[in-house]
Amino acid sequence: MDIRVVLMHPQEEENVGSVARVMKNFGFTELYLVSPCSLGRRAEALASHGLDVLAAAKTVPSLESAISGCDIIIGTTGKKGGHQTPKREAVTPEQLGGMDLRGRVALLFGNEAHGLPNEVLEKTDFVVRIPTNPKYPILNLAQSVCIILYELSKRRLTKTVRGKPLRKEEREQLDRFAGEIIDKIYEQPHQKRLVHSTLNRVSGKSMLTAQEGGRMISFYRKILRKL
Amino acid sequence: MDIRVVLMHPQEEENVGSVARVMKNFGFTELYLVSPCSLGRRAEALASHGLDVLAAAKTVPSLESAISGCDIIIGTTGKKGGHQTPKREAVTPEQLGGMDLRGRVALLFGNEAHGLPNEVLEKTDFVVRIPTNPKYPILNLAQSVCIILYELSKRRLTKTVRGKPLRKEEREQLDRFAGEIIDKIYEQPHQKRLVHSTLNRVSGKSMLTAQEGGRMISFYRKILRKL
Numbered sequence: 023m024d025i026r027v028v029l030m031h032p033q034e035e036e037n038v039g040s041v042a043r044v045m046k047n048f049g050f051t052e053l054y055l056v057s058p059c060s061l062g063r064r065a066e067a068l069a070s071h072g073l074d075v076l077a078a079a080k081t082v083p084s085l086e087s088a089i090s091g092c093d094i095i096i097g098t099t100g101k102k103g104g105h106q107t108p109k110r111e112a113v114t115p116e117q118l119g120g121m122d123l124r125g126r127v128a129l130l131f132g133n134e135a136h137g138l139p140n141e142v143l144e145k146t147d148f149v150v151r152i153p154t155n156p157k158y159p160i161l162n163l164a165q166s167v168c169i170i171l172y173e174l175s176k177r178r179l180t181k182t183v184r185g186k187p188l189r190k191e192e193r194e195q196l197d198r199f200a201g202e203i204i205d206k207i208y209e210q211p212h213q214k215r216l217v218h219s220t221l222n223r224v225s226g227k228s229m230l231t232a233q234e235g236g237r238m239i240s241f242y243r244k245i246l247r248k249l
Numbered sequence: 250m251d252i253r254v255v256l257m258h259p260q261e262e263e264n265v266g267s268v269a270r271v272m273k274n275f276g277f278t279e280l281y282l283v284s285p286c287s288l289g290r291r292a293e294a295l296a297s298h299g300l301d302v303l304a305a306a307k308t309v310p311s312l313e314s315a316i317s318g319c320d321i322i323i324g325t326t327g328k329k330g331g332h333q334t335p336k337r338e339a340v341t342p343e344q345l346g347g348m349d350l351r352g353r354v355a356l357l358f359g360n361e362a363h364g365l366p367n368e369v370l371e372k373t374d375f376v377v378r379i380p381t382n383p384k385y386p387i388l389n390l391a392q393s394v395c396i397i398l399y400e401l402s403k404r405r406l407t408k409t410v411r412g413k414p415l416r417k418e419e420r421e422q423l424d425r426f427a428g429e430i431i432d433k434i435y436e437q438p439h440q441k442r443l444v445h446s447t448l449n450r451v452s453g454k455s456m457l458t459a460q461e462g463g464r465m466i467s468f469y470r471k472i473l474r475k476l
Contacts, residue, residue, distance in 0.1 A: 036263075044392055049382035071385045116403065153403060155276040158298045161395075165271055168392045169399050172379070179380035180341055207471040220464040227349075228455035231338045237447040244434040248476050 024126045025174065026052040027167060028088045030142070031133040035061050039068030039076060040164035041131075046072030048171040049179070053079040054088045054128075085130075085142060093125030097138050097146035098170065100160045112151035119173035129170065134163050188235035196235060197222060199242035206249045251353045252401065253279040254394060255315045257369070258360040262288050266295030266303060267391035273299030275402040280306040281315040281355075312357075312369060320352030320417055321453070324365050324373035325397065327387045339378035340454065346400035351414035351458075356397065361390050371446075374453030415462035423462060424449060426469035433476045 027045060032038050038061055042053060053075055061076070069076040082088050089095050099112065113121075130146065132138035137160075143149055152161060152169050161169070188196075200221045208214045230238070254272060259265050265288055269280060280302055288303070296303040309315050316322050326339065340348075357373065359365035364387075370376055379388060379396050388396075415423075427448045435441045457465065 040389060040392070043389060046385045047381045047388050047392075049384075068389075070389075071387075114403075152399070154274045155402075157276075158273045160298075161274050162267060162270060162295075162297075165267070165274075165392065165395045168388075168395055172396050172399075175382075176341075176343065176380055179382065180343075203472065204468070207468075207475055217464050217468050220461050221468065224452065224455045224457060224461055224465065226455075228451040229340070229344060230451065234338065234447050234451055237444050238451065241431070241434075241444050241448065245430065245472055245476075248434055249472075 023123060023174065023178075025050050025123075025171075026054055026088075026092060026126065026128045027171075028054045028056065028085075028128050028130045029058065029163070030056045030085065030088075030130060030138060032058045032163065033134050034163075035059055035065035036068050037134060037163045038079075039065035039070075039072075041167045042069040042076035042079065043072035044164060044168045044171060045075050048175040050171055050175075051075055051078065055079050055081045056085060056088050057081075057083060085145075089128045089130075091126060092128040094123060094127045095130065095146045096127060097130050097143045097149040098132070098166060099137055099143060099149050099151055100154070100166070101137065101151075112149045115150055115152055115170050115173035118150050118170065119176055123174075131163060131167060186232040188230040188232050192232065192235050192239065193225075193230075196225060196239050196242065199239060199246060203242060203245055203249065206246075250350060250401065251279075252277050252350075252398075253281055253315075253319060253353065253355045254398075255281045255283065255312075255355050255357045256285065256390070257283045257312065257315075257357060257365060259285045259390065260361050261390075262286055262292035263295050264361060264390045265306075266292035266297075266299075268394045269296040269303035269306065270299035271391060271395045271398060272302050275398040277398055277402075278302055278305065282306050282308045283312060283315050284308075284310060312372075316355040316357075318353055319355040320414060320420075321350060321354045322357065322373045323354060324357050324370045324376040325359070325393060326364055326370060326376050326378050327381070327393070328364065328378075338450070339376045342377055342379055342397050342400035345377050345397065346403055348454075350401075352416075358390060358394060375450055413459040415457040415459050419459065419462050419466065420452075420457075423452060423457075423466050423469065426466060426473060430469060430472055430476065433473075 038058060045053060058081060065076060066073060130138055150170060152166060201218055204214050204218050265285060272280060285308060292303060293300060357365055377397060379393060428445055431441050431445050
């Protein structure tokens with residue numbers, strides 16, 4: 023994925039630093055700043071290990087130079103689009119993450135106080151809006167960047183979090199063992215069915231990893247031997 | 250959803266303020282602070298329109314008081330669990346958002362520099378980890394809270410209502426019975442611990458209803474009688 027993060031007129035250096043950090047967290051590196059505030063020690067402190075992203079950021083004078091060379095221009099907004107023509111329909115960050123984004127993509131974020139102006143939003147291919155509490159929908163700038171980059175990288179990076187899933191054969195073995203135990207300890211067919219389906223549902227909901235499933239199988243096997 | 254956000258020993262007031270803001274953005278209000286840094290004007294500035302959440306935050310001296318009254322305790326970590334016993338398998342924020350969380354939930358976040366210590370993680374029902382770039386996996390505290398609350402609130406409006414959650418006493422009974430069974434069928438203390446904590450984690454992750462829990466208790470009781 024070839025994503026350029028563009029901050030339009032950011033006014034708080036802490037936010038620019040935080041954006042650099044979170045870009046690094048999610049594996050993005052290309053940061054463009056359109057006429058930003060001055061960046062000093064606070065920006066560097068908040069960039070933390072994303073300091074290289076901050077140091078390599080390009081400062082440009084206009085939107086045009088920020089999106090030059092990009093194939094897809096994506097805007098972001100905290101406001102419900104309703105009064106413009108044409109009415110702006112936003113996608114959610116989750117939908118964005120599911121898209122097949124090819125080519126060079128520019129992701130535009132507006133200034134902290136005003137967001138992206140309508141004339142910029144009109145130039146984008148589409149707009150992303152984060153679902154928030156209608157009573158206070160406006161996220162901090164770096165938080166907005168965070169959520170959108172999180173969704174964009176989620177599918178790619180998720181494999182780092184979870185262990186291997188339990189395979190079908192092992193799930194079936196678990197199910198078989200549970201059935202055998204139940205057969206030995208319950209009398210009534212009705213009760214057997216109830217308990218068996220409860221156990222299946224519980225293990226289904228817990229999204230067992232291969233390791234967890236293996237231990238449960240061993241647990242059931244040991245019970246069966248003793249019964 | 251009844252979610253309490255618990256920050257353990259936060260050391261930067263800006264982060265506490267940012268957390269209050271993002272809680273408000275996603276419609277959460279209950280913030281507990283365990284021995285936080287002192288909170289002044291910077292925290293208030295960053296809380297922005299989430300100032301009411303910050304003002305209502307409870308400062309408590311210990312984890313125990315922070316999770317008192319909660320039915321489900323969820324930890325967060327930026328580290329891959331690998332060197333602990335048992336190996337800690339995490340769920341993703343997306344999986345968390347898809348869970349049927351009922352009862353009162355405490356979401357624990359560690360200190361900026363150290364995260365949650367292992368002895369706290371071991372006490373949780375399960376752990377959430379945000380998929381990040383392995384080269385720099387550690388997110389800013391407020392960014393972590395942001396992503397997890399975002400995922401938790403994303404599906405809120407489409408949630409269907411289900412049965413009552415399993416109460417704490419019943420969870421404890423389930424845990425006790427599991428321990429008694431394990432005692433009878435395993436030899437080595439190391440294996441007993443592994444299997445016991447796996448069973449606990451699996452039932453923690455499956456968000457048992459009172460009915461499902463009741464059937465599991467009956468299942469274990471019957472096994473115990475036969476053993």
